Amino acid sequence: MKARTPPSAKLSKKQIDLIEKMSHELAEEALKREQKNLMRRWFKLMCVALHNTYGFSTSRLAVVIQEIDKLSTQAEKDEIFWEHVDRVVIDELKMAFDKEG
Known part of the structure; x- marks a missing residue:
């Protein structure tokens, strides 16, 4: 029975580091997008509440x-x-x- 080498073991250290960096950047971008979406929704809720309650x-x-x-x-x-x-x-x-x- 032959031992199998996982594909990640065939990548160089430089390639693995680049992949990790790109993954981190993509995750940060996704987080920023979600934060922006959440803030937009809170602002919308605030606008509706102020308009309905106080006629803003x-x-x-x-x-x-x-x-x-x-x-x-x-x-x-x-x-x-x-x-x-x-x-x-x-x-x-x-x-x-x-x-x-």
Whole structure:
């Protein structure tokens, strides 16, 4: 009985490394796509909720989305951004959220 060598053993180390790198990049792209889809859906839900509950128009919803975009840009630059958000949302507004980190 002959021992069989798996096809992966026939690849060079360089080829295996390249395949792993490409797999990682593809997985990252898929994750980013899914995150973008999830965020789009949450924004849609927020728009519907604000429109149905408070009558927000297109222009008011656009302002809310712009403010969220501005805050998310700040979050990327400020290391303690989420502590500030927690102070407002949890401490001042008394919303039942878990604190970050």
